[in-house]
Amino acid sequence: MFNFKQYFNLVILFLVIGLILGITNPVISQQKLTAYVSFYPLYDTANKIGGNQININLVIPNGAEAHSYKPSPQKIAQLEKADIFFYNGVGLEPWANKAVQNLKQSNVETVNVSQNIDLIPLASQHNAKDNHGQYDPHIWLDPVNMKKIAKLMTKRFSKLDPKHKEVYKQNFDQYARKIDKLHHKYKTTLTNNQQEYILVSHAAFGYLTNRYGLKQIAVTGIEPHEKPSPKALTHLIKEANKHDLNYIFMETLSSPRTVNVLAQEANLEILTLNTIAGLTKTEQKNNKDYFSLMRDNLNNLKKAVKTK
Ligand SMILES: [Zn+2]
Structure with missing residues (x-):
């Protein structure tokens, strides 16, 4: 049986080991990852999936009109501090294409969230401006798409931060239940x-x-x-x-x-x-x-x- 002194020594020993590992191995010293997202729906989702483990930052501030917003060069420079950057990728952020090219050179991971989504081509009646691509960018207004985006975020957060994989998975499961419920409510109401x-x-x-x-x-x-x-x-x-x-x-x-x-x-x-x-x-x-x-x-x- 341990007496108090042995127990106390053991605690000190673990503290010392922890301290040494913490100094020599930066992964063990709880440094949070930093993610940037281009606009609000991605911010909401990123927070629900990784909010407690990851610093989530928003590029297009709340209150700004997303289509016409142009980030300052300083704001673009901040993106280089990120570990990962999520963006719409369907022409909502005309500034993002160039930013993404630069970020790739700075070893920041970039994720186009529209990659698994069935995009709707712009009808000619929309008079789409040349720099806005050929697809409708408003993918987030369909809950089914948001579930795919949440899943993509979960994957990428887990890959960057495998230690918290289980947390991200649990957060995704919770998100999926909520978004399925929302989708169901839409489906049954709009019949x-x-x-x-x-x-x-x-x-x-x-x-x-x-x-x-x-x-x-x-x-x-x-x-x-x-x-x-x-x-x-x-x-x-x-x-x-x-x-x-x-x-x-x-x-x-x-x-x-x-x-x-x-x-x-x-x-x-x-x-x-x-x-x-x-x-x-x-x-x-x-x-x-x-x-x-x-x-x-x-x-x-x-x-x-x-x-x-
Ligand atoms: Zn719009």
């Missing part, structure tokens, strides 16, 4: 709809509408800051009447002017449909996340597609 079309302020909901059997009519193209011509507005009013629309969806981080004009001209009620590309101050204060905002979206969608 037997009276209305197939939704009128949205910018063409951000292609993945969501495709997944749940709806069709989007967009006031502007793939970028929220484009301004429709008077001719395009007239066409939209006609569309709204043709499809018996009662609602128009507005998003939280873009200008409401055109939406207000349309609402008045076509006698539409305005509802919010959040692109979740970034959080507003109020959403941050109210502890909103991807899941709660997607549930808010579903409540408003339900209103619009259940009445005609």
Whole structure:
């Protein structure tokens, strides 16, 4: 049997061994990995998968409009401190392609999260700008895609930090349960709809509408800051009447002017449909996340597609 003194000596011995290993082996001295993600939905997911083990940093700040944001050279330089960088990769971040080339030379791992996702080609009507690639970038608005992204993050975190593999796996399992539940809720809510079309302020909901059997009519193209011509507005009013629309969806981080004009001209009620590309101050204060905002979206969608 140990007496107190033997026990005490043993504790000291382990402390000394720990100290020596800690000094000589940097892996054992708990240094957290640093991950950068380009925009909010990836930030939310990265935190849910690796948040306690990994420092997660956001490049496009909350409150900024994701499509038009350009990081400063200083911000781009910060990325070089990262162990790993996750980005959308479908033209949401035109600045990312060049950044990724540089990061590869600095041995920062870069992960294009759209790699396992069935991308939707941009229809010609979206008037996609040349630098925006040929696919719709709004992959995160389909929960099925978010599950794939979470799985990809889990894999990459586990590879970089195998010591916490089990933690990442457990976090993924929890994430998967939540996202499956969200998907199920969307699927069961958006059935037997009276209305197939939704009128949205910018063409951000292609993945969501495709997944749940709806069709989007967009006031502007793939970028929220484009301004429709008077001719395009007239066409939209006609569309709204043709499809018996009662609602128009507005998003939280873009200008409401055109939406207000349309609402008045076509006698539409305005509802919010959040692109979740970034959080507003109020959403941050109210502890909103991807899941709660997607549930808010579903409540408003339900209103619009259940009445005609
Ligand atoms: Zn968008």
